[in-house]
Amino acid sequence: MNVEICIIKERCKGCGICVEVCQTDVLELSDELNSQGYRTPRVKSAEECLNCGMCEMFCADFAIWVMTKAEEVGA
Numbered sequence: 001m002n003v004e005i006c007i008i009k010e011r012c013k014g015c016g017i018c019v020e021v022c023q024t025d026v027l028e029l030s031d032e033l034n035s036q037g038y039r040t041p042r043v044k045s046a047e048e049c050l051n052c053g054m055c056e057m058f059c060a061d062f063a064i065w066v067m068t069k070a071e072e073v074g075a
């Protein structure tokens with residue numbers, strides 16, 4: 001699916017819920033810490049994303065969301 005997964009790392013609390021609710025294992029917690037010391041998620045396989053919106057719905061900190069990419073139209 002033609003999607004872009006956006007993560008604002010500074011909003012993240014490192015709870016890992018987005019990772020847990022993703023049925024297709026698109027996300028994982030990285031070793032990267034934000035300025036508050038929380039481990040932030042990263043996208044490991046965007047091509048597996050179903051655009052189900054579960055990660056977005058469950059993130060209490062509005063730190064992750066999914067956008068559908070606009071299709072490129074030939075001139």
Ligand code: SF4
Pocket residue numbers: 007011012013014015016017018019040041058059060061062063064
């Ligand atoms: S659900 Fe939100 S706060 Fe929790 S790890 Fe994912 S992006 Fe961070």
Ligand code: SF4
Pocket residue numbers: 005021022023024025026027048049050051052053054055056066
């Ligand atoms: S939109 Fe669904 S499939 Fe895509 S990363 Fe979020 S939870 Fe996973």
